[in-house]
Amino acid sequence: MTTMEREISxxxxxxxxxxxxxxxxxxxxxxxxxxxxxxxxxxxxxxxxATSRVRLVSYDRPGYGGSALQPGRAVADAAGxxxxxxxxxxAERLATFGASGGGPHALxxxxxxxxxVAAAAVLGTIAPFAAEGLNFFAGMGRDNWVEFGAxxxxxxxxxxxxxxxxxxxxxxxxxxxxxxIRTLISAPDQDVLDSGPRSGCTRRWCRARRTAQPxxxxxxxxxxxxxxxxxxxxRFRCWSCTAARIASSQ
Numbered sequence: 375m376t377t378m379e380r381e382i383s384x385x386x387x388x389x390x391x392x393x394x395x396x397x398x399x400x401x402x403x404x405x406x407x408x409x410x411x412x413x414x415x416x417x418x419x420x421x422x423x424a425t426s427r428v429r430l431v432s433y434d435r436p437g438y439g440g441s442a443l444q445p446g447r448a449v450a451d452a453a454g455x456x457x458x459x460x461x462x463x464x465a466e467r468l469a470t471f472g473a474s475g476g477g478p479h480a481l482x483x484x485x486x487x488x489x490x491v492a493a494a495a496v497l498g499t500i501a502p503f504a505a506e507g508l509n510f511f512a513g514m515g516r517d518n519w520v521e522f523g524a525x526x527x528x529x530x531x532x533x534x535x536x537x538x539x540x541x542x543x544x545x546x547x548x549x550x551x552x553x554x555i556r557t558l559i560s561a562p563d564q565d566v567l568d569s570g571p572r573s574g575c576t577r578r579w580c581r582a583r584r585t586a587q588p589x590x591x592x593x594x595x596x597x598x599x600x601x602x603x604x605x606x607x608x609r610f611r612c613w614s615c616t617a618a619r620i621a622s623s624q
Contacts, residue, residue: 377415384459391413393432401467406435431459435455470495478500516557
């Protein structure tokens with residue numbers, strides 16, 4: 375199924391690149407992608423959205439893909455971006471979900487947009503970096519430790535590392551890129567990875583990396599985890615049907 379892309383004007387006139395699939399007359403569900411990625415969606419998600427009467431929309435967060443950079447951006451700013459997207463699509467209400475680094479952005483929308491958000495869910499999300507009693511790095515893969523460590527030092531350390539990583543992986547085979555994230559995902563998601571969606575993983579990761587400006591588009595906290603947001607197809611199917619019913623009935 376094809377995806378329609380459009381640019382809309384977000385808060386402050388910033389450009390937001392929006393990806394839309396599924397049923398254009400269906401209930402609006404907004405997906406928040408992981409980090410570092412962009413709003414490209416799996417084909418199976420788009421197909422299921424169409425059959426479930428879901429208008430599935432995602433967007434490139436500021437500084438990624440086709441969306442303009444927003445220096446000093448906070449996670450809470452996602453609520454304003456999503457409100458602008460819903461306004462542009464003439465949608466009064468919406469449901470939203472986020473995976474990995476997108477999880478906090480979905481929760482921000484639920485917290486700040488009030489009754490406009492009918493439902494929200496997160497998949498493999500992250501906790502606040504400075505949460506009391508939390509070991510933020512517990513259970514993360516090696517690549518997360520390296521990237522977060524560079525982010526903590528600052529953009530001057532993080533950016534060259536990401537540029538080098540893009541150059542190394544941009545022309546790599548799909549299997550190579552997929553194997554490179556194996557330590558970052560759970561055993562069930564590793565099984566899904568082995569079952570076939572490697573080319574989609576590669577396409578989304580490389581496109582987002584080539585155009586990303588992550589250090590300048592976040593707060594002073596480190597970047598979110600990459601996580602498993604490329605996967606989770608079956609979980610999306612169950613949740614999207616529920617989200618559509620909630621969003622369309624209230």
